Amino acid sequence: MGLSKPFEKLGDSCLSFLEQSGRMGIFLFSCLLNLIKPPYPLFPVIRQAHFIGVRSVFVILFTGAFTGMVLGLQGYYTLSKFGSEGLLGSAVALSLIRELGPVLTALMVVGRAGSAICAEIGIMRNSEQIDALECMAIDPYKYLLAPKFLAGIVAVPLLTCIFDVIGILGGYLVGVVLLDVNGGTFFQGMYASVEWQDIEMGIVKSLVFGLLIIWIAAAKGFFLHLEKSGGFGAEGVSRTTTDAVVLSSVSVLVWDYLISAIML
Amino acid sequence: MQSDKTIQAAIELTGVEKTFGRQKVLANINLSIAAGKTTIIVGGSGQGKSVILKHMLGLVRPDRGMVEVFGKDLVRASKKELNQIRMEFGVLFQNAALFDSMTVYDNVALPLRERTKLTETEIRAKVREKLDMMDLIESDDKYPAQLSGGMKKRVGLARALVLNPKVVFFDEPTTGLDVSRSNEIYRLFHKTQSQLNYTAVIVSHDVPKIFKLADYVALLAEGEIQGVMSPEAFQLSDHPLIRRYVEETMGPIYSSAKEEAGLYESA
Known part of the structure; x- marks a missing residue:
């Protein structure tokens, strides 16, 4: 009896892992299916895109500008060791477009919108609002979740673009205006080194991140009542939201590596 | 029959x-x-x-x-x-399960908006009829958190009955x-x-x-x-x-x- 206990535990956690993965998979499938299925109500998508996108713009501007500025500063310091300050433009642009833009934007969206979506849906689950939707024959996947997915997939790449542009301007500000790198060289280097592939990678990443963030946040909230640690009450919502934020942040970084490795 | x-x-x-x-x-x-x-x-x-x-x-x-x-x-x-x-079906849940980010009016109107092809004017008439039935006509722009327990139940009942x-x-x-x-x-x-x-x-x-x-x-x-x-x-x-x-x-x-x-x- 005593010997079999650890095996029981192992089997138990394996089973619950499989169950959870299956649930998440079916959840994503149902959401995407409902995205394709007509009708296509526009207004909820715009509302969600406004929440995820427009209301994140300020944060993205701020983080983008400072990221670009620090890149300009650090890049200048490193490049000047080799006497190649002229490469500052391409260094800033490439690191922003390929890596920092998509990743930092995604992390900001996780913090702002991911947590909010998880908490919102979790509370709706907790107070039987999702049951009420189902009883009114309103499909929560169609009504509640599909607009959020579409909004996320649209908003995150657009935010990433804003981040990139502002970041490059920030790098220009520090490099050219403050540190006296030649402005022409800054932009010439950028034109020469940034290729379509780099932009493509940035866009693919931000699309995947957008999907990933909404997926994890929405599914965590939606399946709050099935959480093993007990998803009850305010504490259940707060714990699940924390879980969702941590899990999405880690997933973003892991997928960032995977996509880079595949696309390079 | x-x-x-x-x-x-x-x-x-x-x-x-x-x-x-x-x-x-x-x-x-x-x-x-x-x-x-x-x-x-x-x-x-x-x-x-x-x-x-x-x-x-x-x-x-x-x-x-x-x-x-x-x-x-x-x-x-x-x-x-x-x-x-x-x-x-109509359901009145134990805690009414109202959509707390919507007003009373929108709560009752939701089934009509999502499940029927009625125009907004027709929906308005039906919602007002049900709210009137529940003596809630003056609270239609309030949010569920602003209502007492009894009123919440009445809104829940109005919502449950709105599709007849x-x-x-x-x-x-x-x-x-x-x-x-x-x-x-x-x-x-x-x-x-x-x-x-x-x-x-x-x-x-x-x-x-x-x-x-x-x-x-x-x-x-x-x-x-x-x-x-x-x-x-x-x-x-x-x-x-x-x-x-x-x-x-x-x-x-x-x-x-x-x-x-x-x-x-x-x-």
């Missing part, structure tokens, strides 16, 4: 079993809900009354057994069929309300049922007051329905579990037919 349909069952549960984790909640439920009538399900706390309701709504699938609504098996129904059946459903489910409609508020709910229930002629399924603790509304009372105990009968017959039943429940909730019942039977015979 009336005379045929009234005897027919709107909902029929046959041999329903449900286990959550290691706990068997429903052992063998056989229950038939008469169409056009009011059936009350009573029983101690934690016996699974709400679970039965969730089975009828198709929110929970039974481990074994059948749940038939208007002759259609919910367990085997496709999502589309299930939604079609649910179009005939054939069956309305009430999960503990008066729990947490004081006497006059619960009387108000009962009054509205009575009024709306006589207007709309819906079949009602009520899960309640409010014995014996709830008996006044009932056509049939069903006792859930030990995972089974112990009997469905008229409130009068329920209170006088010989069934040991029903008798115990009645005595626990209402005290010993005095029945002239029983207690004085010997008296009349000897006389």
Whole structure:
């Protein structure tokens, strides 16, 4: 009896892992299916895109500008060791477009919108609002979740673009205006080194991140009542939201590596 | 049509079993809900009354057994069929389950907006009619958090009735309300049922007051329905579990037919 206990535990956690993965998979499938299925109500998508996108713009501007500025500063310091300050433009642009833009934007969206979506849906689950939707024959996947997915997939790449542009301007500000790198060289280097592939990678990443963030946040909230640690009450919502934020942040970084490795 | 349909069952549960984790909640439920009538399900706390309701709504699938609504098996129904059946349902949840980021008006209008092709003007007329019925017409731009418990229930009832459903489910409609508020709910229930002629399924603790509304009372105990009968017959039943429940909730019942039977015979 005593010997079999650890095996029981192992089997138990394996089973619950499989169950959870299956649930998440079916959840994503149902959401995407409902995205394709007509009708296509526009207004909820715009509302969600406004929440995820427009209301994140300020944060993205701020983080983008400072990221670009620090890149300009650090890049200048490193490049000047080799006497190649002229490469500052391409260094800033490439690191922003390929890596920092998509990743930092995604992390900001996780913090702002991911947590909010998880908490919102979790509370709706907790107070039987999702049951009420189902009883009114309103499909929560169609009504509640599909607009959020579409909004996320649209908003995150657009935010990433804003981040990139502002970041490059920030790098220009520090490099050219403050540190006296030649402005022409800054932009010439950028034109020469940034290729379509780099932009493509940035866009693919931000699309995947957008999907990933909404997926994890929405599914965590939606399946709050099935959480093993007990998803009850305010504490259940707060714990699940924390879980969702941590899990999405880690997933973003892991997928960032995977996509880079595949696309390079 | 009336005379045929009234005897027919709107909902029929046959041999329903449900286990959550290691706990068997429903052992063998056989229950038939008469169409056009009011059936009350009573029983101690934690016996699974709400679970039965969730089975009828198709929110929970039974481990074994059948749940038939208007002759259609919910367990085997496709999502589309299930939604079609649910179009005939109205539900008043225990805590009303109002959408808390929407106003009262939008809450009641939601089923119409999502499930019908009515124009906004027609929706407005219908919503106002239902809100008027519930004496809520002045609160239509308030949010659920700004309402009292009794008002929330009334909004929930207005929302449940807005599609003119054939069956309305009430999960503990008066729990947490004081006497006059619960009387108000009962009054509205009575009024709306006589207007709309819906079949009602009520899960309640409010014995014996709830008996006044009932056509049939069903006792859930030990995972089974112990009997469905008229409130009068329920209170006088010989069934040991029903008798115990009645005595626990209402005290010993005095029945002239029983207690004085010997008296009349000897006389």
